[in-house]
Amino acid sequence: MNNTRKMILDGKIVAQAIYEEIKTEISSSSKKPKLWVILVGNNPSSLRYIKQKQKWAEFVGIEFELFSFESDVSEKELLEKVTFLNKDDTIHGYIVQLPLPKHINEKNIINSILPEKDVDGFHPQNQGKIVIWDDSWMAPCTPAGMMELLKYYKIDALWKNIVIIGRSNIVGKPIANLLINASATVTICNSKTQNIEFYTKNADIIITAMGAPHFLTVDKINPKSIILDVGFTIIDEKIYGDSDFENIIKNGNAITPVPGWVWALTVSCLMKNTLKAFKNRK
Amino acid sequence: MNNTRKMILDGKIVAQAIYEEIKTEISSSSKKPKLWVILVGNNPSSLRYIKQKQKWAEFVGIEFELFSFESDVSEKELLEKVTFLNKDDTIHGYIVQLPLPKHINEKNIINSILPEKDVDGFHPQNQGKIVIWDDSWMAPCTPAGMMELLKYYKIDALWKNIVIIGRSNIVGKPIANLLINASATVTICNSKTQNIEFYTKNADIIITAMGAPHFLTVDKINPKSIILDVGFTIIDEKIYGDSDFENIIKNGNAITPVPGWVWALTVSCLMKNTLKAFKNRK
Missing domain, CATH: 3.40.50.10860 (Leucine Dehydrogenase, chain A, domain 1)
Structure with a gap:
């Protein structure tokens, strides 16, 4: 495996592993x-x-x-x-x-x-169970997928400085709450954040979920930052993430590719939630 | 009003104003x-x-x-x-x-x-409604009280860098979610955070809720930081907050006094939640 390939965090591989695990169990x-x-x-x-x-x-x-x-x-x-x-x-x-x-x-x-059948994890009770770390939750599938990605690549959130840009109900806020409980130091930025580089340059992990094509450029990050790009913008039939993938990968950072990784993990976690709901019932 | 008095954020005054408002309404x-x-x-x-x-x-x-x-x-x-x-x-x-x-x-x-009768705001559904900003919530009373304090002193969270040290279910995490939704850039630190001064020195507002007496000293803050100290530790029958109040007030920072402000605001917000539950029923 060459160095560049090692730097790509491939959500599809992680999703496939989740599917196989679920299949075996069922x-x-x-x-x-x-x-x-x-x-x-x-x-x-x-x-x-x-x-x-x-x-x-x-x-x-x-x-x-x-x-x-x-x-x-x-x-x-x-x-x-x-x-x-x-x-x-x-x-x-x-x-x-x-x-x-x-x-x-x-x-x-x-x-x-x-809430027990809410496999999308959108019900307020499930969002609240994430906050108080009651893991009978159904977590929203995209943040749940990110946690699976980190686990697969053995990226421990403990002691890490993690910056989340974007604060939607289904991505930014639930992933923030999951990571706070995983003992990370978490900063949640938004479109009004002043001097965002102050945070991103200090980050071990950056999660972008804004829908601002190529917002995150090499000059805003440090060479060790791991980038999870949830951005998804379509311009002239081409899909863009929030980060300048080409230059960031050249810079040596580990990064998720857009598109593909988010969607694969989201669907796999929907199946995982369904299995959990099934097992909780029994 | 002299300058030192202006720097004290007095939760008791805010609580009294809340009580009067509730009394009039009832x-x-x-x-x-x-x-x-x-x-x-x-x-x-x-x-x-x-x-x-x-x-x-x-x-x-x-x-x-x-x-x-x-x-x-x-x-x-x-x-x-x-x-x-x-x-x-x-x-x-x-x-x-x-x-x-x-x-x-x-x-x-x-x-x-x-959840509709949960005036302490501890039920996961209420915690989750804070996350998704569904303001039919019953917010936990201490963070709700902090929001009242900020409102009373006209401290707008918008665009502010806010650092929260501590991540309990009833203080750290709910106040984080409330402030994220108020468009602040919020960093949640914990006992494992490396180089915590990186965050505190850059903060417009610091909320400490650790139970670590005098952890927050003048050298860790900037002269404009506003300090909300929720720390409460008893040593030899004396109560300590998380911050070095005496020196911080001399430094010219606005700060809440320990003890008193937290408790007063918490109780006033319990009454406010009860009134809300009463009105929601009608």
Whole structure:
């Protein structure tokens, strides 16, 4: 393995390892976990994402079912489906694929999902369990995937200075809380942070989740920083991360490639959450 | 007002303002909020704290009731009481005074409290609502009190570099999440943080919640830092904060005095949460 390859943190390899592990565990069980996906409308990106989820569910041995609503379904009807899924003991986990049409209040839907079946990890109770380190949580899948990546590459968060740029509900804040509990010193920056280099130049690990193409350049980092780039911006049909990958890899830093690693890990952690929900039930 | 007095951030004044505001609001309501406190055993500190809570509840017009169990009460019996309080519509909020005897699992008790009545703000759902900024939360009272202090003294968290030393479930982590959402750049340090001065010397606001007497000395801060000291350590019957108050105040920094400010604000926010629970019900 040459030096450059060693510097690439490959989420797809990590995801594959997670899939194999789940597959082995499920194959030895007489009952199978069951995952439902609720889709409203026919957003092409959502359909593509769901297809991937189905593919990997089938690979690991999770029963998968898609239930589609027309885009004009009422919030009340959707909530009735959620109530049905909460009560149905044969379904271990389910997600409501986001985004939802504007006439439906996403918060109302997410808050109605039974936390134990919330395999997307978006319910406030799951977010709160991360804060207080009650590991019966369902962690949101992207931050859970980052933790798997760090574990796979034996990057211990303990004693590390970690900088997170971006503070969304599904990436920045939950990964911050996970890393705080892993005994890292964590700085959460945002678009208003003054002199961001003060933090990034001192960081052992930098996580970018902004959607600001090539924001993170070599001059803003130190040669030992490890970069996890969750940025995802499409310009003229080309996908950009938040970091200047080409020059950062030349600089000798370890870094995740964009695109690919985030999505692979996110889907693998959705399967991992589904297995967890299944095992918690038993 | 002389210069030194201006530098003291007086939580008691802020708490008094909160009490007056709550009192005015309740006095114009025909129904009164009702707060229950469950006490197990007769820990002298707990009894002293509860007496203060009763005093201020009565001052603002909140009906207060204490229910005591013997220290050998079973977890099952305590959980039955919690279930009763969850169902009783006449009770708007309640707390189970901590610490509990060792034979009772605190987590089981806290997780059983109805989040809407959890005026201590310890339930994971309330912690999670802080993360995702769903302000129907009941925030834990000490961090909620710090936010009130900042508001009272017109210290805007926006654009500020804030350093939090300590990462407990009821202080460090919830205040971090509140400040992240207030658009501050927030660094959470812990006892394992290397070169902590790197962060503290750059901080606009430093929050210490460690229990390490006089850890924060003048040489670790910059002259403009505002210090919120939540430290509380008793040595030879004397109470110490985490900061070297005497020298820091001489240095011209704004700082909270230990003891007093934390406790006053914590109790006032317990009353504020009770009023909120009462209003949310209506």
